[in-house]
Structure formats: C-alpha cells, structure tokens
Amino acid sequence: MSAPDAYVWRDLTLRQHFICLKGIIWREGLRFVHQRERFVSALVRPLVWLFIFAAGFRQVLGVSIIPPYETYVLYDVYITPGLMAMIQLFNGMQSSLTMVYDRETGGMRTLLVSPFPRWFLLSSKLLAGTCVSILQVYAYLAIAYFWDIEAPPIGYVAIVPALMLSGLMLGALGMLISSLIKQLENFSGVMNFVIFPMFFASSALYPLWRVKESSPLLYYVCELNPFTHATELIRFAFYGKVAGGSLLVVLACTVVFLAGAIIAYDPARGFLARRGARAPGA
C-alpha cells in the first residue's frame, strides 16, 4: 500500500459537504432563472385556478369557519394553500422524472460520479428542486396579494419550513414512483395517475367535512393522502399556526419516501438496473 505513487485519500469534510450542497442549489437556481418559459408556465397554472376556477366557484361553495380560519373566508382564500402545494407537486414530479429518465445524460452522470455519498447527492438535488418550488410559490403569492389574498406577515415566514418539508416529500415521492413504475415514463402518465388523483382527493379544493357528507369512503381516501397533509401543513403555517397531526404525517412520509427513493434509484441495488435498463451505446 505504500507504493511511491501512493495517494492518501482524505475523507470529505463537513465543510466540503456544505460546499457541494450549496453548489447544487445555486446551479438549480441559475437554471431556473435562465429558463423563463419554465417559470412562466409554473406561475400560470395556479393563477388559472385562482382567477378562473376559484372565481367561478366563489358563489357555489361557501366555506364555513374551520381552523385555521377565524372568520368566513372566500373560496379563493381557501384554495390558496392547496395551490401552493400544487405548485410543489408539479415541480417535484417534473424534476424527479427528469432525474430518473435522464440518468444516462452527462449532467446527471457527472453528479453521480462525484465522490460524495449517493444519498447525500440525491437529497441535495431534491432540496435544490424544493428551493426552486418555494421561489415559484412566492411569485404566486405576490400576484395573489393583489387579488386580496393576504395572510398575517408571520405567515409569509412560517410557510418556509412547511414548504421545505412538503416539497421534499413530494420530490422524493416522485423519484420513488418513477424509479419503481416503468410505465410512468412520461409526464402525462404521471399527471393522470399521480398528480390529478392526489390533487383532487385532498383538502386542496374543498374542506374534508364537506367530502365526508357526500362520501365517507372518499373522505378516508383523502385523509390517507399525504398531499392532504402537505396542504394542511401549509394552510396552518400560512396563518402562523402548526397543524400538529399533519406535520407528523408529512415528516414520516418524507423520511419513508426519501429512503425508498434513494434505494430504488441507486443503480447498485436499485430496481432500474434489475429491470434491465437500456444498454448504452448499443
């Protein structure tokens, strides 16, 4: 081992891990800034829901006083937290799908050939995507503010940790399912089988007590849907409150999805390799 050419490998320090994480987030932010179409389309989607859908339903659906609200709220106020979660849902699914199906392109491969542990690299990448989704959420909130959707000032700060957690959970979920399910190769498949069911069977568009009145079964489905809890976590945080139960559910789901995603993605143990990935260059 003590050959003349011998090279002593020094373990990567905590500071170097931080440099790496910062670099990955910074680069994701740069890409986001330079891809204006992506930014615009990410912003248009929730605004369509807010300006058209919510405006139309305003008269149909009255929302009674339920926590965290202390007074009657308009329907567009009610769905705003759900739309914030929706921004993260789309963003998380989209970037995770790219991570899985662009594994063989240079960008992803240079990431994976870095000497940092895989779990660290993948988590950093998910975190970077989450940061971008938070920027999108704030852009949406800025416009919504002029639509008279206001929260107490503390709400605008308190949503950061909530969005961090829900963004990570949704990104990890996206990575997990696109690594496991071969059929979900394109975004429209993910939209039909993951995004829409998760979004509609949740508390994003209607309070769950109303769902319970019409279908107890659907109510239980919504209660089991992690997206419901992400929405509620954000909703309560937006008013400076903590949704304890939802926080626990989102925390637990984040840990489980993240661990599952890292195992499923890792080519050394993962399902991708086992199910016979495309032969490169063949």
Next chain:
Amino acid sequence: MTVNGQSPTPALEVQGVSHRYGARLALDAVSLAVAPASFTLLLGLNGAGKSTLFSLITRLYATRVGRISIYGHDIGREPAAALGQLGVVFQSRALDVDISVEQNLVYHAALHGIGRRQALVRARAALARVDLEDRLHERVAKLSGGQMRRVEIARALLHEPRLLLLDEPTVGLDVKARASILKHVRGLLTQERIGVLWATHLIDEAAPGDDVVILHRGRVLANGPIDAIVAQNGEKDLAGVFAKLAQDPSSDEAGAAQ
C-alpha cells in the same frame, strides 16, 4: 498491491468484469489496466461494450462480476477514495448551455467539495491548458462543438484527478477540432502524469507508444503496447490488426456493425 515498489499501482485496474442486460452479455470477463502517466486507447466498434464498461467504472451500474479499482481503491467498497481521483468526459454533454463557462466550472468544482474562490483559480488554470482562458465568461451555448469538448476536459480536470476517462470525445467534431483535443489530452500525460483511458472507434487516434485494448462484442481481443500487438498478429499496422480481429467469421453482423 505493490510488492516491493517495482510495479506501481495501476491508475485503473479492471479484473474479470462481466455485465449482462437481461439475457445479453455485454461484457465477458474483461480485464485491463491503465498505468499512471500512460495513454491507453480502448478501441471497439459501436456496441462493443465500451460505454457499458464506462458505466461500470463510473458506478452508474453496479459491478456484479469482477472487480474495478482506481489506484488500488475498489470502486464498490471505497467509492469516495476511488471517485475522488477520477475525472470523466462523458459522451453526452455535461455542461449547461444556458449558463456561462465559469458558472459551469464553479458548479462542478462544488461537486468535489472545492469552494468558489479556489474553483475560480483552478478554472482559469484548467481553461488555459485547453487554450480557452478568454472564454471564462462566455455562455456555453456560444461555443463551438470542439470548444465545448475542451471545456468538458477542463471541467473533468478541476479536482486534479489522476485518472482521466474519455468516452468517444471526438464524436461529431471536425478534423481540426479532433486533432486539437488529442493534442491537449496527450499534453496532460507529460505535464501531469495522469493515466488516460480514451475510448474510440477511430483507429487513427492511436499514436506510437500508446497502449491499446481492443474490445469486440464484450471481449478483450488484444491488450498491450501497439508495437507488440502488431507484431503478435503479424500485421503491418494497428488498422490491419483491428480489421483481422474484429472480423467475426461466426456472424454476418461484424461487417454491418460499422
């Protein structure tokens, strides 16, 4: 791995590696070694298994049969120590075209735990080595194909690796750009003493004194210094050897594979 310092640890050592995609055997007991400060040409037609071998060395796929080590560090057991000494130029582009050369290089340095200030110093030096120091602030999209490749080489060298892998780095480039990239990489051998593994299907990229590994249908058919391989096979040059070995009488596809 050295007994008494006579043979230094190889920069890259591949021992008995096999890999399957489903039923298809893409690599069949492949063994090869790249010495420090040497230029090894991995020669094979498309589909010979070059990219699969690169995917295994860079840990995109797990090595299930055989062993791969970089300067004595097994890539499965000590991935950080192995990958820390490895620089790779992939066949597909690894640069972000929307952002500047500098931003790309700072990002790639961060992937190796190198902070911004040091990254900029190294980026300047690495770009100077490939004659592109004046392009630091240019958007990557504005560079030509050959310049992008040279930036990729600079990128792969930022963390001062001691083994450089290049997967068909001259594909899609014109004659002049090809020559310039070859010149730059060969220059690294003498200046930095790093081991280079250069995968290609172009025989004319070999030069006297190189080591050659001929890979065909997942098997190593020849391995050693060019002169020795040419002499062993009784041909007059490497092209003759390659034509002879890559001709597989048991199949009609060999000719069509080109």
